[in-house]
Amino acid sequence: SAVISQKPSRDICQRGTSLTIQCQVDSQVTMMFWYRQQPGQSLTLIATANQGSEATYESGFVIDKFPISRPNLTFSTLTVSNMSPEDSSIYLCSVEVASQAEKLFFGSGTQLSVL
């Protein structure tokens, strides 16, 4: 398994500002992902964080709005830029480890509220 530290756990932000969420894993992982979970909704994949290169974004998500970094195998950040109330969600970091392919491990999430 993998222990994932995600912070902040929650934040309240003003419209137009940006928030950077950090994800730190205690071991090297093969894949890192960022998900969004809107209230009462399922888990929607935002992007796959690629080490040392640009993230791979899913349809409906763009780099200007959700820039992602992954400087090494154990750390990634997601920035929610120019926030609006519609960005209020839980954002989740998720990883896959080599020894347990296809199984995802999730961080505890960042609950974001935009006023």
Added chain:
Amino acid sequence: GENVEQHPSTLSVQEGDSAVIKCTYSDSASNYFPWYKQELGKGPQLIIDIRSNVGEKKDQRIAVTLNKTAKHFSLHITETQPEDSAVYFCAASPSGGSYIPTFGRGTSLIVHP
């Protein structure tokens, strides 16, 4: 792409009863079906999974069944306890290559003491 439907959206049971959550999927290429449990304020946690070469898998009070012909799979929880109260998500993914799972919309299970 894959589409996963999950029912019911809410399930309320008495402690000790059984609970069943059902999912259907659309892509016949999917062959890995995990179930995740999300407790309040926490991230989802994998509780059981099944692959398409297996029809049923059991782990203590939790079991999952798969009907690949009908493209549906179910989670069964027996002798429910209050600590089973959580949101449960099913998912489906193809193996190999880009096997990112598609999640269902979740079932909120409430177990009343």
